[in-house]
Each structure stands twice: as structure tokens, then as C-alpha cells.
Amino acid sequence: MSPSTTRKLLAIHRWCGIIVSLNFLVLALTGLILVFHDEIDAALGVVPPVAAEGEKISIARSVEVARAKDPSAHAVYVFQRPEESPGVVFVGLSNTGRFRDSRPIAVALDGDGRVLDQVVLQDTFTSIVLQLHAELFAKLPGRLFLGLVALAVVASLVTGAVVYGPTMRRFAFGLLRRDRSRRTLLADIHKLVGAATFGWNLVVASTGVLLALSTLLFQYWAATEIGALGARYAGEPTVTEWSTLDAGIAAAEQSVPGRHWSLVALPGSDFASPRHYTVSLEGGKGLDAHLPAYVVTDAVYPDAVERVQAPWYIEAIALSEPLHFGNYGGLPLKIVWSGFTLVTLGLSITGVWIFFSGRRARRARGEDQKRAASDATRAAA
Amino acid sequence: MTSSPGLRVYGVPALLGVLSIGGLVLALTGDGIVDAVAVILVTLPLAAIVRSFLRGRASSAPVTSDPESQD
Numbered sequence: 001m002s003p004s005t006t007r008k009l010l011a012i013h014r015w016c017g018i019i020v021s022l023n024f025l026v027l028a029l030t031g032l033i034l035v036f037h038d039e040i041d042a043a044l045g046v047v048p049p050v051a052a053e054g055e056k057i058s059i060a061r062s063v064e065v066a067r068a069k070d071p072s073a074h075a076v077y078v079f080q081r082p083e084e085s086p087g088v089v090f091v092g093l094s095n096t097g098r099f100r101d102s103r104p105i106a107v108a109l110d111g112d113g114r115v116l117d118q119v120v121l122q123d124t125f126t127s128i129v130l131q132l133h134a135e136l137f138a139k140l141p142g143r144l145f146l147g148l149v150a151l152a153v154v155a156s157l158v159t160g161a162v163v164y165g166p167t168m169r170r171f172a173f174g175l176l177r178r179d180r181s182r183r184t185l186l187a188d189i190h191k192l193v194g195a196a197t198f199g200w201n202l203v204v205a206s207t208g209v210l211l212a213l214s215t216l217l218f219q220y221w222a223a224t225e226i227g228a229l230g231a232r233y234a235g236e237p238t239v240t241e242w243s244t245l246d247a248g249i250a251a252a253e254q255s256v257p258g259r260h261w262s263l264v265a266l267p268g269s270d271f272a273s274p275r276h277y278t279v280s281l282e283g284g285k286g287l288d289a290h291l292p293a294y295v296v297t298d299a300v301y302p303d304a305v306e307r308v309q310a311p312w313y314i315e316a317i318a319l320s321e322p323l324h325f326g327n328y329g330g331l332p333l334k335i336v337w338s339g340f341t342l343v344t345l346g347l348s349i350t351g352v353w354i355f356f357s358g359r360r361a362r363r364a365r366g367e368d369q370k371r372a373a374s375d376a377t378r379a380a381a
Numbered sequence: 382m383t384s385s386p387g388l389r390v391y392g393v394p395a396l397l398g399v400l401s402i403g404g405l406v407l408a409l410t411g412d413g414i415v416d417a418v419a420v421i422l423v424t425l426p427l428a429a430i431v432r433s434f435l436r437g438r439a440s441s442a443p444v445t446s447d448p449e450s451q452d
């Protein structure tokens with residue numbers, strides 16, 4: 001590689017790194033918290049314990065209970081988290097009929113069903129941290145901006161890996177020159193950490209790009225493939241009577257054995273046709289456990305189910321989530337993940353320090369040269 | 382035996398990258414012992430960093446030009 005190409009790549013590496021450094025600080029610190037999302041929620045008692053055993057109301061009834069809170073709103077989805085919040089479902093109410101404008105209402109399924117007013121999922125500590133991490137509190141624009149930040153991180157990583165070769169050709173991996181200037185030592189630390197954590201950083205940054213696009217990609221999928229399933233019912237009014245909801249969920253679960261429902265998009269929402277429930281099913285083993293299965297159930301004839309194969313980009317998003325947040329391999333992996341996050345913070349901090357100390361050194365050299373030139377001119381005169 | 386310059390420079394980082402990404406993917410696919418192996422693989426880059434910090438390699442370093450240190 002020619003020296004000029006190396007210099008150009010080094011410039012891209014530095015400027016991308018500098019531009020994203022502040023965002024990176026926020027992302028790393030919030031990411032460090034989100035790795036332990038489940039543990040923090042459990043410790044804070046986000047969802048109060050509800051009698052998980054005994055007689056329960058139907059899911060359809062839980063939607064009615066939630067809707068009674070705000071009869072003017074549309075119910076757009078129902079989801080459950082049986083491991084974290086047994087005996088509770090969350091019903092999404094929205095004034096626009098869209099998922100992204102919805103607020104989840106927690107409904108306890110015991111007794112006659114009751115709204116758990118004290119549970120406001122979007123206001124929990126980890127939820128607020130997630131909103132900062134994923135969208136800088138700016139919804140879709142914030143999400144897309146962070147996608148660009150993640151893309152700049154990928155560019156900085158790749159160019160960093162390419163220029164690593166020319167800058168390290170005479171040194172062994174892991175070299176730390178403690179007997180040289182502080183800047184040289186920090187540059188060595190930067191290169192060591194960057195080279196060692198390249199794989200992890202690349203995975204986290206590239207999955208970050210995908211997750212930033214997830215809202216748009218899900219909407220695209222809903223508008224094209226899922227929308228097409230209900231196209232023949234386009235002229236009919238939206239189904240608003242959900243007495244078939246439980247039967248529809250049961251039929252969906254039967255169609256994919258070994259899985260249980262996690263989320264149902266209700267008819268008329270942006271992830272279901274006016275006539276169908278879109279049921280997301282979780283379960284399975286290995287890689288399958290991270291890939292939800294999708295089944296569309298007719299809301300009028302709930303026995304009529306159709307399995308929908310998610311396109312590659314939806315499956316890629318599903319796999320990106322654990323690979324980005326590190327919350328999938330148990331506590332040991334979470335601890336290692338935190339170690340990577342802290343080390344990568346060091347990578348960013350040393351990079352910024354090297355950049356600004358280099359500029360300071362260049363400026364000082366320039367002033368020295370100017371002074372020397374003016375002294376020489378004066379001496380000649 | 383001599384190795385090519387590319388392999389010498391990129392060999393260890395590439396190996397760490399492949400093993401750690403392999404560990405990340407492996408952790409997605411299994412439980413129990415598979416998870417334990419995955420965690421070990423993912424930990425290798427951090428172990429390499431710690432090892433470099435613990436080893437005093439400063440004295441053995443050749444002195445040469447380094448674009449990163451020059452600016």
C-alpha cells in the first residue's frame with residue numbers, strides 16, 4: 001500500500017473516530033447498563049408479582065380491560081413476557097393505530113383482570129436508558145442518526161484494521177513501549193486494544209447499523225408481504241371484535257409445535273391486515289430460539305392459519321439484537337461483554353487523546369519552524 | 382522458518398477476531414457446555430490485552446519510524 005493511501009485511510013480512521021467519540025461514550029455507558037437489563041429490572045421490581053397460577057381471564061378479555069382505560073384509543077398489540085412477568089400481559093393502546101405511537105398497558109390476568117397502573121414500561125430506568133441508547137430520545141430521526149454513527153464506527157474500524165498493517169510491520173503484536181513518550185505508549189495501547197477487539201467491535205457496530213434500520217425494515221415488511229396477505233379483504237371493515245383472539249393464538253401455536261406466543265399484532269394495526277392477527281411465536285432451541293416464527297390467523301375464522309416466512313433482513317434483525325446487546329449467553333458472557341465495553345471505551349479515549357496531542361505537537365512544531373525562519377531572516381539582515 | 386510479513390502482522394489479530402466472532406455465534410446456538418466454550422473464545426481478546434500489559438516488552442522493541450507516533 002502506498003504511503004499516500006495509508007495517510008488517506010488514517011485520516012478517515014481518525015476523523016470518523018473523532019466525530020463519533022461523544023456519541024460513542026453515551027452508547028458505551030448506556031450499553032453497559034443494558035447488558036444487565038434483566039437483572040436491573042428484576043432488582044427494581046418493575047412488574048409486581050401477580051398470581052401466576054389459578055384461574056385466568058382470556059387474552060381477549062385483557063384487551064377489553066386495557067381498552068376501558070382509554071376507549072378512544074385503538075388496541076394495536078398484545079404481548080407477554082412469561083419469564084419476567086408471569087400472569088401479566090401488555091396491551092398496546094395507540095391513538096393513531098401505529099405501533100410506534102403506542103403505550104403498553106399492563107393487565108394482570110388473575111381474578112377479573114385489572115390494570116396495573118403502577119407499571120409504566122416506557123418509564124422504567126432501563127427503558128429510559130434504552131431510549132437514550134437506541135434513539136437519543138428523538139424516535140426515528142434519532143435512531144437513523146445513530147445508524148450513521150454506527151456506520152462511521154464500522155468505517156473507523158475497517159480503516160483502522162487496514163492501516164494497522166503498515167504501522168505495525170516492524171513490531172510484534174502486543175507491543176507496549178513504556179520507555180517512550182506518553183503519546184507513543186497510548187498509540188501502542190490504542191493499536192493493541194483495537195486489533196484484539198476488532199471482531200467484537202465489528203459485530204456490535206454492524207448489528208447496531210441493522211438495528212437502527214429495524215423500524216423502517218419492519219414497516220417495509222408489514223406494508224409488502226404481510227399487507228399482501230390481507231389484500232383480498234381490503235374493502236371490508238377492520239375487525240374490531242376480538243372474541244376469536246384466544247382461539248387464533250391457540251391455532252397459531254398448534255401450527256408451530258414447541259413454540260408459544262410472544263406478541264400478537266391486532267387487526268388494523270400497522271403489522272396486521274384489517275382481517276388478521278399476526279402472531280409472533282418464540283421457543284425452539286439453538287439458533288431457532290432467537291428467530292421468532294410468524295403466523296397470520298384469520299380473525300373471523302381463527303382456524304385458518306398461514307405461516308409467514310420472515311425475509312432475511314427480518315431474521316438478520318432478530319439475530320442482531322442479542323449480538324448487539326450481549327444479553328444471551330448467561331451472566332458470564334454479560335460480564336465479558338462489560339469488559340469489552342470498558343476496553344472499547346479506552347480505545348475511543350486513547351484515540352481522541354492521540355488525535356489532539358498530535359495536533360498540538362504539529363502546531364508547536366510549526367511555531368518553532370516559523371520562529372527559526374524569522375530568526376534566520378533577522379540574522380541575515 | 383520465516384513467515385510472510387502480512388501473516389506476522391495480521392496473524393494474531395485475525396485469529397483473535399475469528400475466535401471471538403466464533404464464540405459470539407456459538408453462544409447463540411447452544412446452552413450449557415457450548416455456552417462455556419463460547420465464553421472462553423470470546424474472552425481470548427481480553428486475555429491477550431491483559432497478557433500484553435503484564436509482559437514488559439518495552440526493552441525488546443526495535444526503534445523505527447511509526448506514522449502514528451510522528452504526527
